[in-house]
Amino acid sequence: MTDSARPIVPRTTADAEADLALVQAVLAGAPGAFERLLRQYQGLCWHIVDRMVRHPEDTRELCQEAFLRVHRYLHQYRSESPLKAWIGQVAYSVAKRHLERRRIPLAEAPDGGDxxxxxxxxxxxxxxxxxxxxxxxxxxxxxxxxxxxxxxxxxxxxxxxxxxxxxxxxxxxxxxxxxxxxxxxxxxxxxxxxxxxxxxxxx
Known part of the structure; x- marks a missing residue:
C-alpha cells in the first residue's frame, strides 16, 4: 500500500487540545498525569525500541530512559506536532544512540541506485x-x-x-x-x- 493510497486522518483540534492538556497537566505536577501519559504511550515506545534493539532487557532499560527524557524535556514540546510523534522521536533517538554505542549498523549500505x-x-x-x-x-x-x-x-x-x-x-x-x-x-x-x-x- 502506498502512502498516497492510505487515508491520512488529519489531526483534529480536539486531538491537539487533548495533547496540550495532558502535557500541561504533567508540567503542572497534576496527580496521575505522567502515569496517564505513560500508559498512553508506553506501547509505542516499546514497539519502536524493541524493533530497533531486539533484546528484551535492553528494551526495558531503554524505554525507562526514554520516559525519563520525556519527563525532563516535556517543556520543549510544541503542540504543532502530535505528542505521539514527539514521544516516538525520543524513543527512536534513545534506541539509535544505543546501537551506535555498540557499533551496530542501523541500515544496509545503499546499493547505488537512485x-x-x-x-x-x-x-x-x-x-x-x-x-x-x-x-x-x-x-x-x-x-x-x-x-x-x-x-x-x-x-x-x-x-x-x-x-x-x-x-x-x-x-x-x-x-x-x-x-x-x-x-x-x-x-x-x-x-x-x-x-x-x-x-x-x-x-
Missing amino acids: GMALAESVGQDFDLEAAWAEDEALGHLHAAIETLPPLQRTLLTLYHLDEVPIGEIAAMTGLAEGTIKSHLFRSRRQLRAVLEPRIGVVA
Whole structure:
C-alpha cells in the first residue's frame, strides 16, 4: 500500500487540545498525569525500541530512559506536532544512540541506485499486508523481518503493520520522507527475496 493510497486522518483540534492538556497537566505536577501519559504511550515506545534493539532487557532499560527524557524535556514540546510523534522521536533517538554505542549498523549500505527512483517504486513491490494476512506465512514473514537491519525493520513495521503515515515516521526519526521510502523499497525487496522461494510471494 502506498502512502498516497492510505487515508491520512488529519489531526483534529480536539486531538491537539487533548495533547496540550495532558502535557500541561504533567508540567503542572497534576496527580496521575505522567502515569496517564505513560500508559498512553508506553506501547509505542516499546514497539519502536524493541524493533530497533531486539533484546528484551535492553528494551526495558531503554524505554525507562526514554520516559525519563520525556519527563525532563516535556517543556520543549510544541503542540504543532502530535505528542505521539514527539514521544516516538525520543524513543527512536534513545534506541539509535544505543546501537551506535555498540557499533551496530542501523541500515544496509545503499546499493547505488537512485533514491528518488526507489521512492517512486515503493507501492509496486509485493503486498506485505497480504502476506501477513496468510496464516501459513506468519512464521516465514516474522523470521524474514528479523533479518532486516534495525532501522529498516523499524520503518517497515511502523509503516506496513502499524500503518503510521510516512510523514509521522519522518517526524519520529528525523529522516526525509524520500529516504524513508527508499529504505522501505529495499526492505520489501529483501523480504521478497527471502519469502519468494518459501511461500511463493511474487512482485
